[in-house]
Amino acid sequence: MIPDPVIPDDFATIVVDDTGMSGPAVPPIVQTSLFTFDSVDAFEAAFRAPERNPIYTRGLNPTVRNFETKLARLERADDARSFASGMGAISATLLGLLETGDKVVCVRNVYPDTYRLMTGLMSRMGIEAVFVEGTDLDAVRVAAAGAKILYLESPTSITFDVLDLPALSAIAREAGAISVIDNSWASPAFQRPIEHGVDLVIHSASKYLSGHSDTVAGIVCGRADLIAEINRVAYGSLGAKLSPFDAWLLVRGMRTLPMRMRQHHRSGLTIAARLADHPAVSDVRHPGLETGTGDTTLSGHSGLFAIRMRGGAPAARRFCDALKVVRLGVSWGGHESLAFPAQLGLIQPGMTNPFEAFGVPDDLVRLHIGLEDVEDLWRDIDAALARCDPQEEQEDTNMGVTT
Numbered sequence: 001m002i003p004d005p006v007i008p009d010d011f012a013t014i015v016v017d018d019t020g021m022s023g024p025a026v027p028p029i030v031q032t033s034l035f036t037f038d039s040v041d042a043f044e045a046a047f048r049a050p051e052r053n054p055i056y057t058r059g060l061n062p063t064v065r066n067f068e069t070k071l072a073r074l075e076r077a078d079d080a081r082s083f084a085s086g087m088g089a090i091s092a093t094l095l096g097l098l099e100t101g102d103k104v105v106c107v108r109n110v111y112p113d114t115y116r117l118m119t120g121l122m123s124r125m126g127i128e129a130v131f132v133e134g135t136d137l138d139a140v141r142v143a144a145a146g147a148k149i150l151y152l153e154s155p156t157s158i159t160f161d162v163l164d165l166p167a168l169s170a171i172a173r174e175a176g177a178i179s180v181i182d183n184s185w186a187s188p189a190f191q192r193p194i195e196h197g198v199d200l201v202i203h204s205a206s207k208y209l210s211g212h213s214d215t216v217a218g219i220v221c222g223r224a225d226l227i228a229e230i231n232r233v234a235y236g237s238l239g240a241k242l243s244p245f246d247a248w249l250l251v252r253g254m255r256t257l258p259m260r261m262r263q264h265h266r267s268g269l270t271i272a273a274r275l276a277d278h279p280a281v282s283d284v285r286h287p288g289l290e291t292g293t294g295d296t297t298l299s300g301h302s303g304l305f306a307i308r309m310r311g312g313a314p315a316a317r318r319f320c321d322a323l324k325v326v327r328l329g330v331s332w333g334g335h336e337s338l339a340f341p342a343q344l345g346l347i348q349p350g351m352t353n354p355f356e357a358f359g360v361p362d363d364l365v366r367l368h369i370g371l372e373d374v375e376d377l378w379r380d381i382d383a384a385l386a387r388c389d390p391q392e393e394q395e396d397t398n399m400g401v402t403t
């Protein structure tokens with residue numbers, strides 16, 4: 001039996017509560033670049049408190065603020081700031097808090113573009129990045145000495161290792177470092193890192209927060225002083241602001257976040273468990289399979305995990321080609337099921353390829369289990385696996401050999 005996920009009771013109310021925006025059941029999109037004033041006095045009053053008074057949409061916009069307020073409440077944070085993408089949130093957070101000569105300690109198997117930011121642009125600016133195995137607490141403790149930021153992601157990208165957030169945030173605190181986590185996988189429904197001592201929580205809102213694969217957005221939530229610092233140093237100057245229309249789509253998508261996450265949890269675990277018993281699959285990297293949620297800070301599991309194919313990279317390729325209901329694509333967190341073969345990540349050009357750096361195997365396929373009927377999904381996956389089992393692989397190989 002699949003254990004039920006636990007989502008805090010107030011979530012269902014927070015996601016439909018558009019605080020302070022009375023009138024229409026659905027608050028309007030305040031699609032404007034600027035706000036006008038009737039007098040210099042009123043204009044001046046706004047200038048004296050720009051955090052409360054909309055002046056220009058790159059600074060403050062009511063529709064964008066509605067999304068930020070909701071997410072701060074879900075993450076149990078003082079405040080939040082949203083961005084045009086998850087990478088906008090990650091880069092503004094890191095560049096807003098770090099300077100030349102600083103060190104950031106980052107867990108391995110972090111999101112690939114986060115790795116590229118740290119080893120590319122940040123390294124060029126004289127900010128050092130050290131990568132450590134996040135499950136090795138002693139290694140993290142040693143590396144954290146003298147670090148300004150400890151950057152976490154749990155579960156990690158591609159390998160789905162679950163990290164010990166209370167222990168890691170304590171290590172950061174002892175070292176005098178700010179702890180930051182990318183919480184996109186779990187969403188606040190299944191993990192609230194601030195309750196476990198983490199200082200800042202980042203989301204690619206393009207994933208589960210949106211839930212409908214129709215927008216790219218990001219957000220950082222956390223302590224008021226840290227959000228204020230990111231705001232002051234990086235937000236306005238880097239300018240990766242969220243558009244009012246995208247904020248409106250996010251507010252709309254989040255109204256069903258608790259319901260969607262329950263379904264991703266059930267369907268994801270159902271399919272992962274069946275895959276673990278399938279002869280064509282050599283490994284299933286799903287954080288809920290061995291441990292359940294008992295000894296982790298996860299109160300449920302999303303729909304994203306990875307499998308490895310017994311038949312190697314060619315089998316992974318044939319499996320993906322044979323899928324019909326599950327489509328091929330990057331990203332995840334929407335209504336639709338997706339497959340991504342890691343061999344494509346390995347061929348991406350770049351200064352340093354993160355898949356290569358972290359040793360991601362080429363027989364790995366990442367799956368996102370969406371909201372379609374779970375038995376339709378299983379029939380599709382099972383049929384595709386039948387097309388690439390080791391037996392068939394053998395025959396194909398023999399046929400290919402001409403002597």
Ligand SMILES: *Cc1c(COP(=O)(O)O)cnc(C)c1O
Pocket residue numbers: 085086087088111113157182184185203204205206207216217218331
């Ligand atoms: C997609 C993703 C990001 C980047 O978010 P964008 O909105 O695409 O910029 C960051 N972290 C994780 C874990 C992601 O999956």
